[in-house]
Amino acid sequence: METVTHDVLLVGGGGAGLRAAIAVAEHNPALRVGVLSKVYPMRSHTVSAEGGAAAVIRPEDSLDAHAYDTISGGDWLCDQDAVELFVEEAPREMLRLEHWGCPWSRNPDGTIATRPFGGMKTERTWFAADKTGFHMLHALFQTTLSYPPVSRHDEWFATRLLVEDGRCYGVTAIDVATGKVYAVLARSVILCTGGGGKVFPYTTNANIKTGDGMALAYRAGAPLKDMEFVQYHPTGLPFTGILITEAARAEGGWLLNKHGYRYLQDYDLGEPTPEPVKRAMELGPRDRLSQAFVKEMEKGRTVASPHGEVVHLDIRHLGADVIDAKIPFVRELCLKYEKIDPVEELIPVRPVVHYMMGGIHTDLNGATPVEGLYAAGETACVNINGANRLGSNSLTELLVFGARAGRAAAEFAEADGDPPQAILAQALDEEGRIIRDILGPRRRGKERVAPVREALQETMEAEAGIYRDEEGLRRGLDRIAELRERFARISLDDRSQTFNTELIQYLELENLLDVAETVLESARERRESRGAHQRTDHPDRDDDRFLAHTLCHRNENGEPRIQFEPVTITRWPPAERVYGS
Amino acid sequence: MKGASEWDRHAPSSAPNPRHTRYHPRWHRERIPIFWWVGHRRYTLFILRELTAVLVLYSGLLLLAQLVAIGRGPESYQAFQGWLAEPWVLALHTFVLLGLIFHTVTWLNLAPKALVLRVGKIRVPPRAVLVGHYLAWIAVSALVAGALVWVAG
Amino acid sequence: MSPVAKGAGGRQGTEPERVTRSREPLLWSLFSAGGMASALVLPALAGVLWVAVPAGWVAAPEHGAMLAVAAHPLTRAAVSLLLILFFFHWAHRFRYTLYDGLQLYHLNLLIAVATYGIASALSALALWIVWTLG
């Protein structure tokens, strides 16, 4: 078995991973940084983010206001020390990206332009037309090319964390092109593997968002935090799940039911006005809007479509000029993927899974309880997103906590020694599992990857969707157990070692199963309703018992175990979330 | 060709590749045919476009020949004009003319890509540059043709 | 990942005597100017001189008139400039047509010398003819 060695290893080449890589290189140019990613970095899912990234830059805005919007938006589950640090470092990080060439949209005087966004009281979302994530990712990727210490393993798939005595020394990874398994060793490892929206069937997330890093960390002994909080975005296209950015509503779009009525006014989200009002109606937070959709559906006021019930997003009144200037990608996507022109027609939309608030439990520096193991980005949970992430906070989070994790991991790598020999035994074991057990000729069974994955996704939509209850969650957990048995009987069509994408799908499915189980178990234990987690059997928020994070550990026997940890409150005592006034 | 249904899942579909080594698959490179531009409409058009340069060369030589004929005196000029009027020569030159027009059109259509004009801070839209080029073509043609006809008249 | 893959097919071996940084802009500007000049001027010229007149649609100009025009210094200057540009336009384009169109990479130097050489010779000839005429 061959080994590759770095000082700091990044698993994941999305926004968080690349930002962390640059942070390491800037902290100490002598450190060798490896970026290992299952797709070429510029294919990472950060590329799809449209709307923008929040940071206080306008003089009339304030850090406290940003913090308050974030905390109230997160239904007081955010750790407030983390949020304070986040809003404070956000503007510098965003400016740094400007200095690296990101083509932010501008005001006529040449300063950075900002737009309003759901749940934000004022315009503080920076944007690059409606391809913000695309431009951020490409600017970051191109900038990493200027740092010689950063080397990459493109299209390598990490399969396991190498942990000895509670200390992480690297990963095993498959070079997809050759099928060769490597031990990739490092003094510190940062997981930046993104979210896991693919545990659900309808999602804005790319095919590659399978929660790999979460599952890897979970199996290696790091707990997953607040996994029950799954964000549905209220405006996805019905068949593909493609996202119609919140910016469409920020610019003044309306949500209409089948009677052409702006139904959000019936759900404590304020009065309809012709102009958009921040934190009201269509600019309310995502959880509330998605929940309102379900209620409308129950009242029979949604519209039937070939791909299930939908409501309509109306941006016709904005006119072609505004649409083309501010949200051209919305028009492009509608024309391309729905064959409708939003300048003249209504856009059919439904809530689709968008983001996982939960993730690998880390401290403010991205450190996980496993020594030498760090995490940042969507895969981590610091926690600034609480029970419901505000749109445009995530891209900024990638930068702030990517950079922090990078610096912390660099310092750790400077201080600490090299991997023990014993670690190689684990790597050899993993190589054997892949080459011999999964690809080997002995493996026989009737199951295939896709049906098991689909069954999993359907289970999650049915039992852990926008509304949940005890019975459904239990049913879901039972189904996972069945699916694990089916998984064990999967036999691959493809036993090749050359670019075997079926093998990758198989390994991803294994990760999806773990992530799904933690979502169900955490949701079952949280017997209250808060933000994106709504229990019909416990409809109210219960601060006495659940002003706490769920930490989901993996038991010796592989089962999830929940533990609660209190939320850090600094200056904003829990209050009621009020929108529309 | 095998349909999916008859496709055997586990048995290799043909003999092992002798050049393949474990961990180092052989990447496959398509060979490029010599006449790569034959059979692809757009590439054929491209080569035709490039070959109009031969017509430009021919036109230059013809113009030179005509100048030589003029310089040698009225007889040789008349002989040259007579040659030009021969049906096959006329036919050839009609074809050359069509080719030259093709050259002009392809050239003018591409020119706005290279040329970025500005008025103050604003970039002149490529369409306007294109229209400008065509107007220039009309003007130059009128000038050249007018002058020649005037000489004739 | 794989240096194996790079340059494995297509052109075998690179030609060492590639046209360098300093020469391409010159050749390319001659080519472009020639392309523009021929595009604007040639259809009208060819249309009148070699199609309309021989076909009898326009009266043939008298020899005297033609000679007078051709010998005018302005015409001499314009025609020699045009001819040089036409020749270099051809040379540059034709060179690349042979080079890429027939994949004659190993003959790069030969083709370049031949095409630009012919263009230079023709240009010299043209100057001589145009300025000694009449």
Add this chain to the structure above:
Amino acid sequence: MEPVTLKVLRYRPEEEVEPTYQEYEVPCQDNWMVLDALNHVKERLDGTLSYRWACRMGVCGSCGMTVNGTPVLTCATYVEDVLPGPVVVEPLRGFPVIRDLVGDITDFMEKLGRVKPWLIRDEKKSPDEGEYLQTPEEVADYKQYSMCINCMLCYAACPIYELEPDFIGPAAIALAQRYNLDSRDQGEEERMDVLSQHDGVWACTFIGECSVVCPKNVDPAGAIQRYKVSATVDWVRSVLMPGRKP
């Protein structure tokens, strides 16, 4: 919709020396993209088919393939637009094939780095000093060239890249221009060394196909020709004023 026959070029390097075609009958539904049809094959008919995709919304740039002879993003190409079948799906031309529809793009990645696609400044500002000012008009100057998703359809469409693999190629040059035309950037001189070689802009004979196939209207052909003009202007200046730095 009638079932559609997909004729897919397969190449399994462990088993065969040359690629072969394989046909699949796919019961396509309305509004399916070619990628949906391929996914149907992979998930229901034949798990061994290999290809890349991720975002299925036309921005990650990974799903480029040759469909009926034309390079396209398969996630943005309706099956009904490439009928009647059989729909021929092949890997992108010009790249060595690793397996089935997967090409090796290492060469492109290396070239991308060579044009120094990052903001080069003589003097860097610290983030505390605020942003580099840039008006919307100045953004508009380079915006088009910043929209490239690295899908490499332009390389597949450009015969020169296939013929002369050292040619740095359309997207890399467009990216160089993206930075050259950015008012914040001062690195034009540095990029000149790469671009003004034969393998830089001059190998391009303006076939123009790169811009025809580009799904994001980047117009790399335009970028290259514009660069030729600037390189020429630069050359004229250096002839007239030899004292100037190279």
